[in-house]
Amino acid sequence: MFLVIEGHSFAYEMESLCRIFFPQKKIKVLKNNFESLQDDFVLCKMLELEHEYKIWVSAAIDSKKAKSVEKVFKSESMQEAECELKMAQALFKVLSELTAYRPPWGILTGVRPAKLMLKLIEELGPKGAEAYFRDHLLVKEDKTALAQEVALSESSLIKKIDKKAFSLYVAIPFCPSRCGYCSFVSHSIAGPKAKKSVEIYIENLIEELEYLGKTACALGMKAQSVYFGGGTPTSLSANQLEKLFSTLEASFDLSQVKEYSVEAGRPETIDQEKLNLFKKYEVDRISINPQSFNDKVLQDVKRGHTADSTLAAYSLARKVGFKTINMDLIAGLPGDSIESFERSVEQTLALEPENITIHTLALKRAADMQAKEFVGAKSENVSQMLNTAYGKLRGKSYLPYYMYRQSLTLGNLENTGWSKEGHECLYNIIMMEECQSVFAAGAGAVTKLIKPEKKGLERVFNFKYPYEYNSRFSEILKRKDEIIRFFESA
Numbered sequence: 001m002f003l004v005i006e007g008h009s010f011a012y013e014m015e016s017l018c019r020i021f022f023p024q025k026k027i028k029v030l031k032n033n034f035e036s037l038q039d040d041f042v043l044c045k046m047l048e049l050e051h052e053y054k055i056w057v058s059a060a061i062d063s064k065k066a067k068s069v070e071k072v073f074k075s076e077s078m079q080e081a082e083c084e085l086k087m088a089q090a091l092f093k094v095l096s097e098l099t100a101y102r103p104p105w106g107i108l109t110g111v112r113p114a115k116l117m118l119k120l121i122e123e124l125g126p127k128g129a130e131a132y133f134r135d136h137l138l139v140k141e142d143k144t145a146l147a148q149e150v151a152l153s154e155s156s157l158i159k160k161i162d163k164k165a166f167s168l169y170v171a172i173p174f175c176p177s178r179c180g181y182c183s184f185v186s187h188s189i190a191g192p193k194a195k196k197s198v199e200i201y202i203e204n205l206i207e208e209l210e211y212l213g214k215t216a217c218a219l220g221m222k223a224q225s226v227y228f229g230g231g232t233p234t235s236l237s238a239n240q241l242e243k244l245f246s247t248l249e250a251s252f253d254l255s256q257v258k259e260y261s262v263e264a265g266r267p268e269t270i271d272q273e274k275l276n277l278f279k280k281y282e283v284d285r286i287s288i289n290p291q292s293f294n295d296k297v298l299q300d301v302k303r304g305h306t307a308d309s310t311l312a313a314y315s316l317a318r319k320v321g322f323k324t325i326n327m328d329l330i331a332g333l334p335g336d337s338i339e340s341f342e343r344s345v346e347q348t349l350a351l352e353p354e355n356i357t358i359h360t361l362a363l364k365r366a367a368d369m370q371a372k373e374f375v376g377a378k379s380e381n382v383s384q385m386l387n388t389a390y391g392k393l394r395g396k397s398y399l400p401y402y403m404y405r406q407s408l409t410l411g412n413l414e415n416t417g418w419s420k421e422g423h424e425c426l427y428n429i430i431m432m433e434e435c436q437s438v439f440a441a442g443a444g445a446v447t448k449l450i451k452p453e454k455k456g457l458e459r460v461f462n463f464k465y466p467y468e469y470n471s472r473f474s475e476i477l478k479r480k481d482e483i484i485r486f487f488e489s490a
């Protein structure tokens with residue numbers, strides 16, 4: 001399908017909105033196109049007249065046609081933002097009419113609805129923010145209420161975050177095998193070639209952590225949280241993990257650490273030895289991710305474990321004494337039904353983990369399994385799965401405390417973290433609200449630098465793939481010098 005852009009610079013925003021309605025279509029953006037298009041096109045045009053801007057959106061998709069014309073009167077301020085908003089609203093109206101589908105998050109394409117909600121609450125108050133979401137961004141009532149609930153929860157948790165401290169993120173982009181739906185940079189750890197590159201990776205990672213530790217000491221900064229993410233950090237051996245934990249202990253001042261998390265996502269990677277090691281190094285939060293308790297679904301998405309192995313890993317972790325465990329579920333996995341997803345939610349709740357994260361499946365190009373293979377996961381079904389899950393979570397006293405959105409999720413729906421009171425993960429809030437510096441090590445890791453008294457942040461990127469990280473490692477350390485420069489500058 002063609003998206004024709006004329007007379008304005010909102011191509012990216014309009015394309016993002018078109019993708020919500022047509023996730024499976026290839027969209028080709030044409031700027032100032034003069035050919036006459038008959039079908040499968042959307043035209044977003046803006047004309048500047050003497051006293052106003054005229055916004056014209058028309059579309060012809062699958063032989064159906066619709067159009068909308070809006071006006072924005074010229075004034076001294078904010079014309080561009082207002083024109084963009086009006087154009088998005090007009091496009092939303094046209095595409096909703098053509099497809100008979102009204103996306104729940106309206107024209108909101110950003111990844112952090114709660115962050116935006118919090119900003120609006122500060123500017124307009126809770127009622128004004130709610131009205132803006134509903135009337136201007138065209139977000140449905142239930143999603144508006146969810147965004148507001150999460151925003152208010154985040155704002156109370158932010159108070160616990162020490163803006164002068166930092167969080168430490170350690171990236172382990174390896175997994176025991178690759179799940180069919182995975183779009184992360186994560187490599188299978190199986191095979192002799194992978195094993196060798198993992199060994200080199202760990203040596204480099206240790207060096208990077210030591211370098212970061214020296215940097216933090218030179219700046220007099222202490223870690224408030226530590227997060228091992230992935231991939232699946234527990235796909236490393238106990239010996240490899242111990243090398244990393246002991247490096248952290250020797251290189252950083254961990255005396256102020258409030259939470260120490262390790263993603264142990266794939267249950268088959270968890271064993272007694274690794275759990276004992278976590279205890280030894282005071283890791284106090286882990287995630288064990290069932291994604292589904294339906295073995296057929298797990299097998300179809302090449303998840304590499306069964307419902308029973310999730311139960312076994314969970315029970316072992318409790319026996320070893322873990323008090324905060326997160327479990328992830330995914331709504332919309334191929335072959336899953338509303339009933340089967342509901343059973344997965346019930347089985348998860350029966351285990352009483354402190355955190356449950358409900359994800360919506362995203363159909364990204366980087367996944368091995370392509371969109372056409374995902375059958376049966378219709379948007380309406382996924383929406384119902386989420387609503388059912390949310391109702392059950394509330395019934396067991398879990399509350400939503402962070403959320404984010406990804407592109408290309410089924411039904412353009414959200415991912416939401418739920419917690420029992422007092423078990424919320426601060427690191428998740430830090431990531432969503434960008435309210436504390438994050439020193440990040442490993443492939444694909446992004447260091448975020450924030451000064452407590454200043455707005456804005458700077459990012460320092462590591463190479464994305466492990467092979468680049470290994471082969472260009474000397475550049476990684478040079479880039480880290482940016483941290484000192486940032487904090488020592490006025």
Ligand code: SF4
Binds near residue numbers: 177183
């Ligand atoms: S465990 Fe997670 S990161 Fe690893 S392959 Fe599966 S989805 Fe990707």
